[in-house]
Amino acid sequence: MNDSPNIILYAIPFFVVAMSLEVYLVSKEGMNKYETKDALSSIAMGIGNTLLGFLSKIIVFACLFYVYTHFRLFTIPVVWWSLILLLFFDDFTYYWFHRISHECRLFWASHVVHHSSQHYNLSTAVRQTWSGGFYSFVFWLWLPIIGFHPGLIMLQMSISLIYQFFIHTETIDKLPKWIEAIMNTPSHHRVHHGSNPIYLDRNHAGIFIIWDKLFNTFQPELKEEKVIYGLTENITTYNPIKIALIEWVNLFKDAFTGKKSFLSRLKYFINPPGWKDDGTGKLSNDIREEWLNNKKNAS
Ligand SMILES: [Zn+2]
Numbered sequence: 001m002n003d004s005p006n007i008i009l010y011a012i013p014f015f016v017v018a019m020s021l022e023v024y025l026v027s028k029e030g031m032n033k034y035e036t037k038d039a040l041s042s043i044a045m046g047i048g049n050t051l052l053g054f055l056s057k058i059i060v061f062a063c064l065f066y067v068y069t070h071f072r073l074f075t076i077p078v079v080w081w082s083l084i085l086l087l088f089f090d091d092f093t094y095y096w097f098h099r100i101s102h103e104c105r106l107f108w109a110s111h112v113v114h115h116s117s118q119h120y121n122l123s124t125a126v127r128q129t130w131s132g133g134f135y136s137f138v139f140w141l142w143l144p145i146i147g148f149h150p151g152l153i154m155l156q157m158s159i160s161l162i163y164q165f166f167i168h169t170e171t172i173d174k175l176p177k178w179i180e181a182i183m184n185t186p187s188h189h190r191v192h193h194g195s196n197p198i199y200l201d202r203n204h205a206g207i208f209i210i211w212d213k214l215f216n217t218f219q220p221e222l223k224e225e226k227v228i229y230g231l232t233e234n235i236t237t238y239n240p241i242k243i244a245l246i247e248w249v250n251l252f253k254d255a256f257t258g259k260k261s262f263l264s265r266l267k268y269f270i271n272p273p274g275w276k277d278d279g280t281g282k283l284s285n286d287i288r289e290e291w292l293n294n295k296k297n298a299s
């Protein structure tokens with residue numbers, strides 16, 4: 001049924017070669033080294049994601065295919081212009097999926113995994129969710145409705161992930177200006193992994209950085225503000241199962257313990273991470289604005 005090849009599997013040898021090269025480069029140049037435990041837990045998350053992907057991708061394909069056969073408005077042919085269109089449509093979808101993964105706790109519960117390392121290297125790229133693959137595809141459902149073939153959509157989603165693998169590195173500083181202006185780059189994505197207030201929830205792009213510029217979430221990497229990787233409250237485990245489940249457990253605890261209204265319980269799933277029903281929660285927007293105000297007052 002699924003006639004799109006799983007190109008991520010073919011990319012794995014290139015991932016391994018690139019990672020080995022990076023380990024060598026950072027050891028020479030006095031950059032942040034790989035931490036064995038951290039890298040191994042990232043790789044374990046990647047392996048789990050790939051294995052669960054065999055199941056989730058069947059479900060995703062079946063859902064996209066059902067929508068394509070029952071509800072599609074047009075039939076878009078596989079020609080050069082439709083491939084270019086799909087590249088941009090998929091990337092636009094990825095931006096909103098990724099942004100909402102940071103702004104809605106139901107999606108953050110799975111996406112947080114990718115941000116749970118305090119290191120930034122190619123191994124961080126494969127630190128991937130075990131749960132997201134089963135429900136994040138809802139953002140892509142509009143593409144089979146307008147008539148893109150599900151196999152092609154899934155191929156484009158994989159191409160995007162492979163592109164994004166290579167930007168998880170400190171070995172590349174800034175690329176030429178015109179590339180930094182249009183494309184998502186190592187520098188832009190370092191910002192995305194930053195826990196510094198000014199970098200919180202910025203640069204959600206997949207392949208093109210244009211969406212962040214268009215929708216006001218762009219933040220360039222600043223020389224005077226070195227990126228501190230990780231979460232505002234970091235996890236303290238290298239156990240892959242715990243990494244995969246920790247935020248789900250916290251979310252269900254927050255929603256279903258204590259005395260609160262049904263609506264409050266529901267809001268824990270919908271509102272941003274950090275939100276609390278008693279109003280004491282701090283959201284990333286609050287943290288960033290407070291920091292910017294302090295900076296303004298200090299100068
Ligand atoms: Zn993210």
Ligand SMILES: [Zn+2]
Nearest residue numbers: 114125168189
């Ligand atoms: Zn990343």
